[in-house]
Amino acid sequence: MRGPNSTSSLIASGQFVIRIGPFSIRIHSAIPSVQQGIIELYSAYPILPPDTFCDFYVRLIQPAGVRRFFRKQVLFAFDQFIPFKPLPYVQAFPFFEWGLNWCISGYSHRFLIIHAAVVERNGKALILPGAPGSGKSTLCAALINNGWRLLSDELTLMDRATGHVVPVPRPVSLKNESISVIADTFPFCQFSPVVHDTLKGSVCLMKPPSESVSKADQTALPCLVVFPKYRAESSLSLSAVPKAEAFMRLADLSFNYSVLGAQGFETMLGLVNSCQAYDFIYDGDFNHASDLFVQLLDDVR
Amino acid sequence: MKWKIYRSFPIQFVSFGYESVAFHHGSGETHYLDKDTSLVLSIISGSEFAISEPELLSIFIDSEGNLDKQSLNSVLDQLCKLKIIESI
């Protein structure tokens, strides 16, 4: 097993290559928190030789000048392109995660990419689209500790050619109250340090179960779309969403639907035709939610 | 005024029960069409010749619809703004 020292030096020299779902990613950073985050949360991922063809080359670097020392900042670079303004240095590891999401969702038009968590059971995929306030990541984190396999917590990749959901498992991103909820409910999970005062509030990342990484090459058939809405102290409610409405809501939540044009339309048609869609209001009872979803999934086909 | 499906670019629409979604190959936009709009559009697109408002109203009433003149005008106006139909 590779020691952390050698991983750190590989990351520092730009020779660290990792396989995440269908992508090979080259990660280059001299920043300790980035190296540490990768060592801890990506330990189960296949590490590839440095001369592997990489789909994305990402760097986390410090800007030149006074911001190197005073009110330190960090920049995200996609090869030589810097798409975002700098963030506070302490946010380097979450910045890596957000930046990588941006790269994948902007440059992988082989897939229709929906802003949704997606989990799998018995080869069938349950898609949880992430409108604001949905609590999808929290629900996703709970489900994957309850027998569901994580395919993704942010980016649902629909393969345009096959109509299957392609896994791209990554650490699950949690924020604010949901951090303590998940940490308390599943104390055996591994988490990154919490970073405060980001644009999303306090954030932290949960290590994905190793099975989701080892089975990352196994795709799933989309069967169920559930639009979650977390509402404290409400009773559980499930209501069917008509397909035309589901189509439009999913298109709105897609990163590249309009870029794909007619192809996007066809792929979305396939998705909507093969899935039942529901609105789901819940109060945070994960077990109840999971049981309900299992039942719904079993009823499919 | 007579109406026809927009001729410069294909309009692709798919029904789900009474509602439909339409993809405009020119603008690249996708639109949700409610029950009445879907029916009006399918009548116009199914007609070989350009179709006038009185004709539309009578076909509509014959099929399943319950649409008055004002509502029909509003549907036609919406479809025209989206460049899904055009007047001849």
Place this chain on the structure above:
Amino acid sequence: MMPDLLNEYLMLKAKDSIDSNSDWELLLRQARSAGVLARLTFFQKKFLLFNPPQHFAYHLDSAETYWLSQKRIVKWELHNLLQVFELLNIRLILLKGTAYSASGLNAGLGRVFSDIDILVPKTQLKQVKDALKWHGWLPEPMDNYDQRYYEQWMHELPPLRHIKRGTSLDIHHNILPQTCNLYPDAELLLKAAVKITDTDYWVLAPEDMVLHSASHLFWGGEFENGLRDLSDIDLLLREFSGNDPSFWENLHHRAEMLGLGKPLFYALRYTTKILATPVPDSVIEASTVYAGGGKNRVMDYLFSQALKPHHSSCMDSLTGFARWLLFLRSHWLKMPLHILVPHLIRKAWFRLTDNTKTT
């Protein structure tokens, strides 16, 4: 120095010796930063120039998908613009990438461009601007300095943006600014414009299209997409000369008539040197009448540096300096000194305060 793989491809040569994954990844990165990844897609699909492994091909497909979406957006925009121009009874004359794409030229394949460029006679500018405003194309908000810069010195209006669609439109009344030491007669360009078959769109005559592209690259001073722009010229020259045997002669005469011999000289010199464009020796020889005395070696060095892909693997420490010199030169060519200095200071200030750029 890492191999300049991108140049090899843009020379339309099949390179069999790329078989290492590192080389493929480097090519991907160079092509992406040079803005020609989608163009490589067409080199592969239409011209069957090379056979990439699947992992590389996925990126070509993705770039092509993006290009198709841009093409669709432009096509729709032109469709809407045409309706306004038909009302005005003024020809809709397309320039640059818009023209290549609408004409179905090879230079348009895989060429992604964000703005639409059109040419309007100076005397009809106000009429066009007013009609477009009525139909939703509004000028971008601009401070007084920039406003004056455009009105006094530029050959184009400040860009318009469509209020609903967000697309950007550049209206030119000439192909170079009027303060430039080279200022072709716009009337000649308009007179020679040709209609694209089976459409109501117009473009510049082939020779004028080449000269415009050459002037834009060698007098414009912006080299961020230099290699891509040079590749445009290369593709235009190859296609036009292939279609018409008298093209080279027409090009030479036209350059003389428009006073654009110098840009032509540079275009022929650097497309042949860098991209091995098949220009007949006699044509190159004829263009040397426009060559500056003795400066060639310096310009060769500057331009060959500036026209490399903007990628760290292709640059050495002098490349940035060469680009800066050429940038200065282009402004000197375009502007009197008393305007140039304050303008450059202002531009430099904006560049310093904006750190969302490339490393």
